[in-house]
Amino acid sequence: MAILxxxxxGLVLRNPVxxxxxxxxxTGSSLRRAARAGAGCVVTKSVGATPREGHxxxxxxxxxxxxxxxxxxxxxxxxxxxxxxDLARQGGVPVVASIFGDGPEEFAEVASGLDADCxxxxxxxxxxxxxxxxxxxxxxxxxxxxxxxxxxxxxxxxVKLTPNVADIVSLGKAAQRGGADAVVAINTLKAMAIxxxxxxxxxxxxxxxxxxxxIKPVAxxxxxxxxxxxxxxxxxxGGISSWEDAAEMILAGAQGVQVGTALAGGYGIFGExxxxxxxxxxxxxxxxxxxxxxxxxxx
Amino acid sequence: MRPVNAVIREVxxxxxxxxxxxxxxSFDPVPGQYLxxxxxxxxxxPMGFSYRDGITVxxxxxxxEALFGLGPGDSVGLRGPLGNGFDxxxxxxxxxxxxxxxxxxxxxxxxxxxxxxxxxSLMGFRCRSDLIFRSRFEKMGDLVITTDDxxxxxxxxxxVGLERLDPGSYDQIYLCGPEPMMIDVxxxxxxxxxxxxxxxxRYIKCGMGVCGSCCLDPEGIRVCxxxxxxxxxxxxxxxxxxxxxxxSGLKEYCGR
Numbered sequence: 001m002a003i004l005x006x007x008x009x010g011l012v013l014r015n016p017v018x019x020x021x022x023x024x025x026x027t028g029s030s031l032r033r034a035a036r037a038g039a040g041c042v043v044t045k046s047v048g049a050t051p052r053e054g055h056x057x058x059x060x061x062x063x064x065x066x067x068x069x070x071x072x073x074x075x076x077x078x079x080x081x082x083x084x085x086d087l088a089r090q091g092g093v094p095v096v097a098s099i100f101g102d103g104p105e106e107f108a109e110v111a112s113g114l115d116a117d118c119x120x121x122x123x124x125x126x127x128x129x130x131x132x133x134x135x136x137x138x139x140x141x142x143x144x145x146x147x148x149x150x151x152x153x154x155x156x157x158x159v160k161l162t163p164n165v166a167d168i169v170s171l172g173k174a175a176q177r178g179g180a181d182a183v184v185a186i187n188t189l190k191a192m193a194i195x196x197x198x199x200x201x202x203x204x205x206x207x208x209x210x211x212x213x214x215i216k217p218v219a220x221x222x223x224x225x226x227x228x229x230x231x232x233x234x235x236x237x238g239g240i241s242s243w244e245d246a247a248e249m250i251l252a253g254a255q256g257v258q259v260g261t262a263l264a265g266g267y268g269i270f271g272e273x274x275x276x277x278x279x280x281x282x283x284x285x286x287x288x289x290x291x292x293x294x295x296x297x298x299x
Numbered sequence: 300m301r302p303v304n305a306v307i308r309e310v311x312x313x314x315x316x317x318x319x320x321x322x323x324x325s326f327d328p329v330p331g332q333y334l335x336x337x338x339x340x341x342x343x344x345p346m347g348f349s350y351r352d353g354i355t356v357x358x359x360x361x362x363x364e365a366l367f368g369l370g371p372g373d374s375v376g377l378r379g380p381l382g383n384g385f386d387x388x389x390x391x392x393x394x395x396x397x398x399x400x401x402x403x404x405x406x407x408x409x410x411x412x413x414x415x416x417x418x419x420s421l422m423g424f425r426c427r428s429d430l431i432f433r434s435r436f437e438k439m440g441d442l443v444i445t446t447d448d449x450x451x452x453x454x455x456x457x458x459v460g461l462e463r464l465d466p467g468s469y470d471q472i473y474l475c476g477p478e479p480m481m482i483d484v485x486x487x488x489x490x491x492x493x494x495x496x497x498x499x500x501r502y503i504k505c506g507m508g509v510c511g512s513c514c515l516d517p518e519g520i521r522v523c524x525x526x527x528x529x530x531x532x533x534x535x536x537x538x539x540x541x542x543x544x545x546x547s548g549l550k551e552y553c554g555r
Contacts, residue, residue: 024511026548030519045511045548053546057343057362058335058376060505062300071510076548087517195376197304200339202376264507 003281004040004274006288008256009182009233010156011094011118013040015274016288017246020237020260021046021098021120021160022071028087034263035091038270042088043258046098046122047075047114048131049106055127056204061193066212066239067261068193070127070205073100078113085116096120096158102130103141104148112152119149123171124162124187126209133162133187139174146178156181158235163215163222164190172226172234184235184258185222189215212261213239220252227253228296241269243276253293302337302376308352310370313431317357317399318367322377325352330407331384331498331528335506337376341365345503347475347527348380349402355431357399381506385496385528387411389470394420394436395484397457397476398429403498404475405432408439419443421464423457423480426450458483467491474498474531478553482540485531495531502544503527512548515539 004015018041024030025045034042054074061068075081078099088095097116101107111119123136123145135141142159149157159175161168163186172183188209193202201207219238227234236254240246241262249257262269281288305322312318326334328348336354337343342362349355358367369375385407392411394404401422408418418439424430427450436442444452445460453460457480466472466488474481474497481497488495501513501522508524515522516538520529534540542550 023509024514024519024521026511027514027516027519027544029516030511030514030521032517033519051547051549054504056341057504058302058337058378059343060507060510061302062507067507067509069505069510071504074512074547080549193301195302195304195339197374197376198339202302202337204342261509264509266508 003278004288008040009118009158009235011041013256014093015040016250016256017270017273017277018096018256018258019043019263020258021122023260023263025098028084031084031088031095032091033267034270035088035093037267038274039093040256041094041096042091043096043098043120044081044085044088045075046073046100046125047078047081047110048073048100049077049110051075051077058202058204061202063193063210065214066210067264068191068203068208068210069188070203070208072205073125073128073131078110082114085114094118098122098160100125100131103135104144107145108148108152111149116155118156118158119153120158120160120184121145121149122160124160126162126164126188126190127205127207133164136162136171137165139170142171142174143178146175146180150179158182158184160184160187162187163218168222169225169229172230176230176232180232182233182235182255183226183230184237185226186215186219186238189218211239213241215239216245220248223249223254224252224296227293240273241265243273243280246273246277247280247291250288250291251293251295253296255292300378302335302378304374305377306374307369307371313355314429317355317431319349319353319355320366321350321353323352326380327351328380329384330410331403332380332382333527334377334379335381336362336366337378338362338365338369339376345506345523347403347498348406350406355399355402378506382523382527383525385473385498387414387416387471389416391417391469392419393464393466393469393472394418395457395461395472395474395476396420397423397480398425399431400476400498401432401436404473405435407473408436412439419464419469421445421457421460423460423476424451456480456483458487461487470494471496478540485535492532492535493530496528497531497534498528499526499534499539501526502546512544
């Protein structure tokens with residue numbers, strides 16, 4: 001699989017297909033399982049400064065073309081998460097800690113308290129008060145928080161962006177100014193489902209974030225625009241569930257891709273996507289680097 | 300799937316803290332499978348089938364208390380049947396249940412009898428007034444009852460009742476109950492672990508194998524889709540019997 005190996009966002013990966021944040025990332029054992037199933041690296045569930053139990057259920061609803069979720073950032077806090085990162089590392093691939101906080105100080109506190117191979121800043125969760133996209137929709141917050149974390153760690157820092165804004169590129173530029181090693185696009189789209197029998201919103205939190213195939217075209221557009229403008233690499237996420245989706249995301253300009261909702265079909269997805277990508281590159285006689293962003297270079 | 304609207308057809312009080320809710324529509328579950336029960340306005344919680352159209356619930360927390368406030372004509376939202384249920388194996392089987400854990404085993408035993416299997420049941424309760432589904436188990440075959448206080452049957456936990464039986468003589472043993480009781484039974488059946496199927500309880504939220512809140516250490520078994528029924532030899536290699544994760548992911552160590 002040498003054809004798939006290379007640098008992604010400051011890490012060297014055996015392949016560019018990663019486990020996305022928030023999916024099977026609560027425990028070191030499930031992260032290690034994803035690594036052993038073939039992921040190029042794994043991103044943990046987001047951890048913060050204090051334990052949170054998350055929103056009341058339902059926390060997930062299956063909708064047309066994907067999943068709607070409002071987990072509510074459940075996590076045991078960074079103070080006891082290190083043992084799970086250490087266990088995940090036994091999977092033999094880099095472990096990216098997804099972290100959240102309410103501002104630069106709290107982000108810096110969480111990052112300083114963890115030993116991980118990379119940090120992904122969750123500035124984009126659409127359903128938690130005071131966190132995620134509530135602060136991450138402001139470019140100045142994105143810049144300040146990125147800078148604060150960069151100052152406190154000596155591993156790559158990725159910034160995961162929200163698509164729930166008029167101009168995602170301005171958020172990407174802010175992350176770049178703050179010193180980000182890569183941006184990750186996109187988090188879920190703010191969305192809602194209502195039970196017609198009772199007129200009640202289905203999610204316990206009323207609204208949540210949409211993931212899965214329905215959001216892939218949105219993600220492709222965001223990655224295309226971001227990679228056309230930014231100097232730092234872009235990691236694409238949103239609805240990837242086949243090697244064709246991964247190839248499309250790389251054609252749009254992604255240096256790596258993340259897979260989330262498709263894990264509902266099992267851990268075998270990593271092997272399927274990497275094998276398919278490899279065959280595709282061989283058939284086309286292309287390297288990953290030649291494939292990346294090719295859609296923007298077509299006449 | 301989205302939650303299906305289900306109307307409560309009937310509520311039966313099985314004992315002072317346990318009730319059975321029968322729904323319209325009915326489902327076609329494999330015994331051991333579960334439903335995500337959305338008690339609107341409160342929470343969504345996993346509950347195993349005790350009938351094709353019903354669940355049997357012990358009032359323990361916010362969601363179950365809210366469910367106990369509902370009666371015939373009221374409705375809930377249901378997702379399911381979900382998960383991996385019991386697999387019927389062989390000709391002679393033993394059901395070992397504790398407390399409300401008897402519920403999915405009652406459905407399993409009835410299915411086994413329909414298929415012509417010989418069924419023996421060992422059911423443990425705290426006391427005589429906690430007994431549930433006695434007549435369902437009696438109809439299937441031999442039944443041994445144990446109570447912690449000796450007010451009915453053999454005095455002691457269900458695992459003590461194992462001494463009255465020959466666990467090695469059954470083709471398969473099916474377990475559901477409190478975790479300390481289940482791990483005790485598994486240890487007493489040393490050497491037969493691959494013939495024991497246990498339905499276990501973990502913090503299930505999504506029910507579709509994506510959120511990771513129910514994963515078992517150290518292999519990352521997703522209880523919500525690969526379970527809740529898991530073979531005992533796999534359980535012995537896991538956290539089972541030692542700790543489980545709570546809502547935030549914090550470990551909660553099992554009291555004995």
